[in-house]
Amino acid sequence: MDNQHLRSLRLRNFRSHESLNLDFNSNFIFFSGPNGIGKTNILEAISLFSPGRGLRFANSDELRAISNLGNWNVFSLFEVEKEFLEIEIGEENNGKKIVRVDGKRKPLIYVGSVLKIIWLTPAMDRLWTGRSSERRRFLDRIVMSFFPNHPKDCLFYDRALRQRNQLLKNNETDTSWFLAIEKQLAEVGYRIDSNRRKVIDILLQAKNIKEVESFFPYLEMHLSPPEISNSEDFLEALVNGRAKDRISGRTLIGPHRSDLLVRHSAKNIEAKYCSTGEQKSLLLSLFVANALAICNQFGKPPIILLDEIVAHLDQANLANLFCQLQKIKAQIFATGTERRSFQDLNLDSLFIDLKYTAEGIGCFIN
Numbered sequence: 001m002d003n004q005h006l007r008s009l010r011l012r013n014f015r016s017h018e019s020l021n022l023d024f025n026s027n028f029i030f031f032s033g034p035n036g037i038g039k040t041n042i043l044e045a046i047s048l049f050s051p052g053r054g055l056r057f058a059n060s061d062e063l064r065a066i067s068n069l070g071n072w073n074v075f076s077l078f079e080v081e082k083e084f085l086e087i088e089i090g091e092e093n094n095g096k097k098i099v100r101v102d103g104k105r106k107p108l109i110y111v112g113s114v115l116k117i118i119w120l121t122p123a124m125d126r127l128w129t130g131r132s133s134e135r136r137r138f139l140d141r142i143v144m145s146f147f148p149n150h151p152k153d154c155l156f157y158d159r160a161l162r163q164r165n166q167l168l169k170n171n172e173t174d175t176s177w178f179l180a181i182e183k184q185l186a187e188v189g190y191r192i193d194s195n196r197r198k199v200i201d202i203l204l205q206a207k208n209i210k211e212v213e214s215f216f217p218y219l220e221m222h223l224s225p226p227e228i229s230n231s232e233d234f235l236e237a238l239v240n241g242r243a244k245d246r247i248s249g250r251t252l253i254g255p256h257r258s259d260l261l262v263r264h265s266a267k268n269i270e271a272k273y274c275s276t277g278e279q280k281s282l283l284l285s286l287f288v289a290n291a292l293a294i295c296n297q298f299g300k301p302p303i304i305l306l307d308e309i310v311a312h313l314d315q316a317n318l319a320n321l322f323c324q325l326q327k328i329k330a331q332i333f334a335t336g337t338e339r340r341s342f343q344d345l346n347l348d349s350l351f352i353d354l355k356y357t358a359e360g361i362g363c364f365i366n
C-alpha cells in the first residue's frame with residue numbers, strides 16, 4: 001500500500017511558536033510538555049494542510065503570533081508515494097492565506113486531493129451531547145475527503161440561505177426573487193444531502209468495519225430528517241414552505257437542519273445517553289471507520305492527529321485504537337502531558353518533549 005508521511009515541519013510566527021523546526025522519521029510522534037507550551041498548536045499547523053480552517057477552525061489572523069508582527073508560515077516536507085513534496089502555507093501581506101507546492105502557487109483544494117489528514121480533539125468528546133451544527137461540521141469534514149467540492153457547496157448554500165432568510169425577514173413579496181434563490185438552494189442542497197448520505201454509507205461499509213466492531217462498539221448511524229430525494233422535490237418544498245418560513249423568519253427545511261444520529265447498537269441506546277467512556281468509544285469507532293474508508297478509497301492511510309487522546313480512554317481501549325491504526329500503517333501525531341500510556345504500545349515512536357528554555361521553546365528528543 002502507498003503511504004504518506006510528514007517528514008519535516010517549520011513554523012514561523014505561528015501562534016506561540018516564533019520559530020520551531022522539527023523532523024520526523026517515525027510512524028508515531030508524541031509531543032509532551034506542560035499545559036500551554038504549544039503542543040496543540042503544532043497539530044493545528046499540520047491540520048492546515050487539508051481543506052478548511054484546521055482543527056481549531058481559526059481564521060488567518062488568529063494564527064499569527066501575537067508577539068510578532070511578521071506573517072505566519074508553516075513549511076512542510078511530505079513524502080507521498082515515495083516522492084517528496086514541499087508544501088508551504090502562510091499569509092501574504094494582505095493577510096490572505098497562500099499555498100505553495102514545490103514553490104508553485106496552488107489552491108488548498110489541490111493539497112486536499114494529494115494529502116488526507118484527519119484528527120480527533122478533546123472538543124469532539126462532547127460531539128454527541130453538543131449542538132447538531134457541531135455534528136454536521138464533523139460529518140462535513142469527513143465528506144470533504146471523499147468529495148473535495150463539498151466545502152465549496154456548503155459555502156454557496158450558506159450564502160444563498162442567508163439571502164433567502166433576509167427576504168423572509170424583510171417580508172419581500174417578489175416571488176421571482178425567492179424562486180431564483182430557491183433554485184440555487186435546491187440544486188446545491190440536494191448535492192450536500194446526497195454526498196453526506198453517500199459518505200455515511202461508505203463509512204458503514206468500510207471493508208474492515210467488522211474488525212472495528214470487535215474492538216469498538218458497533219454503531220448505527222443515519223442522517224435526519226429523511227433524505228432529499230431530488231432537487232425538484234426540494235425546490236417544491238421550499239416554495240410551498242414560504243408562508244411557514246415567513247412566520248418564523250427563517251428557512252425551516254434543508255440540509256442546514258440535518259443531524260447525524262448515532263446509536264450504540266449493542267445497548268440500543270442513542271449516543272447522547274451513553275456514558276462518557278462509551279461516547280468516546282463510539283467516536284473512535286467512527287474515526288477508525290473513517291481512516292479505513294480513506295485507505296480503501298485512496299489506497300493510502302490518512303495522516304492522523306490525536307490531541308489529548310487519553311482523556312476518557314482506558315489503557316485497553318487506547319491499545320485497541322492503536323492496534324487498528326497500526327494495521328493500516330498510518331503516521332500518527334499525538335499530544336499529551338504524559339507519555340507513559342504510549343510507552344507500552346510498542347510503536348515505532350519518536351517522543352518529543354517541549355520545554356521552556358532561555359532561548360524560547362526547546363524540543364528534546366528522547
Ligand SMILES: Nc1ncnc2c1ncn2[C@@H]1O[C@H](COP(=O)(O)OP(=O)(O)OP(=O)(O)O)[C@@H](O)[C@H]1O
Pocket residue numbers: 014015016017033034035036037038039040041042062063064065066067335337
Ligand atoms: N496567535 C497566538 N499568538 C501567540 N500565542 C498564542 C496564539 N494563539 C494561542 N496562543 C498561545 O499558545 C499557547 C499554547 O497553546 P496550545 O493549545 O498549543 O498548548 P498545549 O501545549 O496544547 O497546552 P495543553 O496541554 O493545555 O493542551 C497558549 O498559551 C495560547 O495562549
Ligand SMILES: [Mg+2]
Pocket residue numbers: 039040041307308335
Ligand atoms: Mg493542547
